[in-house]
Amino acid sequence: MAKSPKYSDPKVLAAISGLMFRARHVVEGTISGLHKSPFHxxxxxxxxxxxxxxxxxxxxxxxxxxxxxxxxxxxxxxxxSNLQATIVMDASASMKYGSGPLTKFEYAATLAASLASLLIEQGDPVGLALFDNQQRRVLPPAATQSQLALIIGHLEEAQPDRETDLGTVLQTLGDQLKRRGLVVVISDLLTELPSLFDGLDRLRHRGNEVLMIHVLDSDELELPFNDYVLFRDIEGTEEFMAEPWAFRKAYCAAMQDFIAEIKEGCGRRGIDNLLLRTDQELAEGLSHYLHARERLQHIHRKGRR
Structure with missing residues (x-):
């Protein structure tokens, strides 16, 4: 399968080049001192x-x-052996939404391709799991340029559809992963949160490190509409006309509570939680996170000496 440039953004790759995506917790793997192994x-x-x-x-x-x-x-x-990473990518219908140049899915797919490129560049096998209310396709981890082409190809072929059931998907994935490693979840997280946290618990219980990347559109955060709007459930059949200004304040408060609940739930489980909005420069947001991650790990290593 030929590599396509669609989700390979040179600006993002340039921003993260030279950075290392190290495992924060002890996992099964090490490469040239990057990752710690519990099996010495x-x-x-x-x-x-x-x-x-x-x-x-x-x-x-x-x-x-x-x-x-x-x-x-x-x-x-x-x-x-190297750190094994799996990128879990939301391909449900809600990811089709976009108020700017990129939909949530296109933004998230560019992010997934960029992380895969970084991991493969540093020699770490990376796989891909596409999901909606079930796993669609699982690409086992590998650390080759042909694997990167396969990942990008699968992302390009994916058509966001159906409802989201991330919690069940994560529980199934936790049982399928043969080695402990890094699991990167990229989703708008418009799913049942108790089930989501159960799935995260399953992954953590099996010794995996998890990075949660929460992708939302600015419309979903701010509800900026000023005219009568037809709201349609993108993952269902319900629709209704409404005056957004009449409930904008309550909506935004509920959205902030939703984000805070995810942040708190991830924090209690020792899971990094990164919120990215699609009107934010991906290169800036991703490189800022990776730089901050490196600084924290450097401080942690110095503190242990």
Whole structure:
């Protein structure tokens, strides 16, 4: 599948180039000191091959593979295998909404492609799970440029549809993941929050680190309409005419309560929660978060010395 530039934004990639997306918690994996492994001192087993990079220990080269392929591959063992990341991407009907140049889905897909590019660039396998009220497609993690092309291709082919049931999807995914790792959830989170938190609990209980990226349109945050508006349930069939100015204050208060509940629920579970709005420059929002994450981890490492 040929790589398409649709969700590969050079501005975003330039803003995050040179940054590292390190695991904050202990997960199964390490690469060149980036990620910590909880299995030091245990017997290690062969896991996979990866291409040689300058600075790798030459004693790990598999010369039989070199002789057969004329390419240099390093033997990689379970203790030193890379961080495994899975991007969980909302493809439900509510993600079709957009008041600006990009819909929520297009904004989120560009974000997903950018994170996948960053992870693969630093050598970490990354997979993709598309969902609405169930998993649509799961792409197992890999750390190759062809994997990035597959991820972008799947995002381009996706048509946001049906209702959202993120909680059930996360619980199912928690049972499917064979290794602990990083799970990045990108969604507008317009779903049942008790079920969502149950799904997050399942992932955390199994030792995964979770990053929640909450994507909303400015219309959803501010309800800026001044004329009579036909409101339609984008994931259902209900619709009604209303005067937005009559209930704007109550609506905005309810939306802030909704955002606060998500923030508080994620905080109690040790989950990073990043809110991005589609009228915000993605390059700015993502690079700011990654820089802040790096600074906090640097402070944490210094504090442990």
């Amino acid at each position: 001192g245990h017997n290690v087993e062969f896991a996979q091959y990866r291409e040689y990079s300058p600075g790798d220990d030459l004693r790990r080269l598999d010369w039989r593979v070199v002789g057969r392929t004329d390419r240099f591959y390093i033997k990689q063992y379970e203790e030193e």
